[in-house]
Amino acid sequence: MILLTRKAEFSSAHYYWNEAWTEDENRRVFGRCANKNGHGHNYTLEVTVAGEVDPVSGFVVDLKELKEILEREVVSVYDHRHLNLEVAEFAAGTGMVPTTENIAIAIWERLEGKIPHAKLHRVRVYERSDLFADYYGER
Amino acid sequence: MTAGVATTAGPKAYLSRRYRLSASHRLHSEAYSAEENRAVYGKCNNPHGHGHNYAVEVTLGGPVHAETGMVCDLGDLDAFAQTNLLERFDKMNLNTLDEFREVVPTTENFTAEVYRIFQGFTGAKVVRVRIEETGNNSFEIGEEFERG
Numbered sequence: 001m002i003l004l005t006r007k008a009e010f011s012s013a014h015y016y017w018n019e020a021w022t023e024d025e026n027r028r029v030f031g032r033c034a035n036k037n038g039h040g041h042n043y044t045l046e047v048t049v050a051g052e053v054d055p056v057s058g059f060v061v062d063l064k065e066l067k068e069i070l071e072r073e074v075v076s077v078y079d080h081r082h083l084n085l086e087v088a089e090f091a092a093g094t095g096m097v098p099t100t101e102n103i104a105i106a107i108w109e110r111l112e113g114k115i116p117h118a119k120l121h122r123v124r125v126y127e128r129s130d131l132f133a134d135y136y137g138e139r
Numbered sequence: 140m141t142a143g144v145a146t147t148a149g150p151k152a153y154l155s156r157r158y159r160l161s162a163s164h165r166l167h168s169e170a171y172s173a174e175e176n177r178a179v180y181g182k183c184n185n186p187h188g189h190g191h192n193y194a195v196e197v198t199l200g201g202p203v204h205a206e207t208g209m210v211c212d213l214g215d216l217d218a219f220a221q222t223n224l225l226e227r228f229d230k231m232n233l234n235t236l237d238e239f240r241e242v243v244p245t246t247e248n249f250t251a252e253v254y255r256i257f258q259g260f261t262g263a264k265v266v267r268v269r270i271e272e273t274g275n276n277s278f279e280i281g282e283e284f285e286r287g
Contacts, residue, residue, distance in 0.1 A: 018206050029207060031214065097208030101152045105203065130157040131213070134198075138151040 003121055004060045005048040008070045010079035013040040014090070014098040038082060044126040045074060045107065051118035061118045073110045100127045104135040112137070148202035153266065154210040155198040158220050160229035163190035164244040167234075188232060191272050193246075195224060197257055198267040198281065211263035219260045224253065246272040254280045 015038045016030035026034045033039070047070060051060040083090045083098040089106045090098040096106070104125045112120050126132040165188040166180040176184045183189070197220070201210045227236075233244035242248045250270045257265035267281025 016208070020206070029212075095205065099203075099208035101154060101203045101210055102208040104152060105150055132155050133210075134153040134155070135150070136153075 001050055002053055002060050003048050003050050004063075004066075004118070005046050006063060006066050006070060008045045008047070008067075008075050009042060010045065010075050011040060011042045012078050012081055012083050013038040014083040015039065016097050016099065017084070018097060019092065019095070038084070041127050043078075043103070045070070046122075046124040046126075047107075047111065047120070048122040048124070049115055049118035050121040054117070061115060066115065069111070069114055073114060074107055077110075100125050100131060100133040101135070104133040108135050108137055146204035146206050149205045150203055151201065152203050152210055153198050153200045154213075154263075155196055156213070156216060156220070158195045158197070158224055159192060160195065160225055161190060161192050162228050162231050162233050163188045164233040164239075164249075165189070166243055166245060168243050188234065191246075193249075194271040195253060196267075196269040196271070197253075197265055198269070199260075199263040200266040200282075201263040215262045216260065219257075219262070223256050223259070227256075246270055246276065246278045250278040250280050 015036055016033040017026055017036065018029075021029070047066070049061055049066070053060055077087060081087060083103070084092070087098075088094075089109070090096050090102070096102050104123045107125065108120065108123045111123070120137065123135045124132055164183075165185065166183040167176050167186075168179070171179060197216070199210050199216070203210055233239050233249065236244075238252050239248070250268055253270065254265070254268040257268060265281075267279060269277055269279035269281075271277040
C-alpha cells in the first residue's frame with residue numbers, strides 16, 4: 001500500500017453564521033468571522049489516496065487524472081467564489097457553516113468514489129499555514 | 140464546547156494549529172561524565188547553550204459540532220496556548236525551568252511535556268503534538284488516528 005498526495009489551491013470568500021441563532025449569539029461564538037460581508041483565504045487542499053502500485057505503469061493513480069478530478073470536482077466550484085452564496089453545500093438553509101472542518105468534509109463527499117484505482121485516505125484543508133483540518137471519512 | 144450554546148456532534152475531524160516560540164537549551168546529562176556528554180550530545184553540549192525557533196503543531200480530534208461547524212473554539216485553544224505554552228516557554232532557557240530539572244530538554248522530552256500540558260485543554264481532545272526544532276527535525280507524540 002502506498003499513500004499518494006496531490007495538492008491544489010483555491011481562493012474563496014466566506015463568513016460564519018448559524019441562522020438558528022440570534023445576531024448576538026453569532027457574534028459571540030464566531031467573532032470577526034461573523035461579518036456578513038465576508039472575508040477570504042487562500043486555501044491549500046491536500047488529497048491523499050491509498051492504493052497498490054500498478055506493476056505495469058508503476059503508478060497508484062494517474063496524477064494527471066487526479067489533478068483533473070480535483071479541478072473538476074473542487075477547484076472549479078470553490079475557486080474565486082463566495083462559499084456561503086455560491087456553493088450548494090454551504091448555501092442558506094443547509095445549516096453547514098463553511099469552517100475549515102466542514103470544507104474538508106464537503107470535499108471528501110465530493111471526491112469519494114470518484115478516484116479510480118485508489119481509495120480516498122485523507123482530505124487536508126489549510127485555511128492558512130498555521131491552521132488546517134483533516135478528515136478521514138469518519139462519520 | 141462553546142459556552143451557552145447547545146451543540147450536536149457530527150462527523151469526526153481533526154483540527155491542527157501551529158504556534159511558534161523561541162527558546163534556548165543545552166543538552167547535558169548529570170548521569171554522564173563531561174567527556175561522555177560531549178561524545179553523546181556533540182555541539183548541543185556547548186555549556187552556554189543555543190536556541191531554536193520551534194514550531195509546535197497541536198492536533199485536536201473530535202466530532203464537528205453541527206451548529207458551529209467546528210471541532211473546538213479556536214479562541215479557547217489560542218487562549219490556552221498563550222497561557223500554557225507561549226508564556227511558559229517562549230524566550231526562555233528550557234534548562235532553567237522546573238519541567239526540565241530531572242530530564243534533559245531534548246525536543247523529544249519537550250514534545251512529551253507539551254503533550255502532557257495540552258491534555259488539560261477541555262475544549263476538545265488533543266490527540267497529537269508535533270514539534271519542529273528546525274526545518275529538518277521534527278518530533279511527534281500522540282494517539283494513532285483511527286483512519287476510516
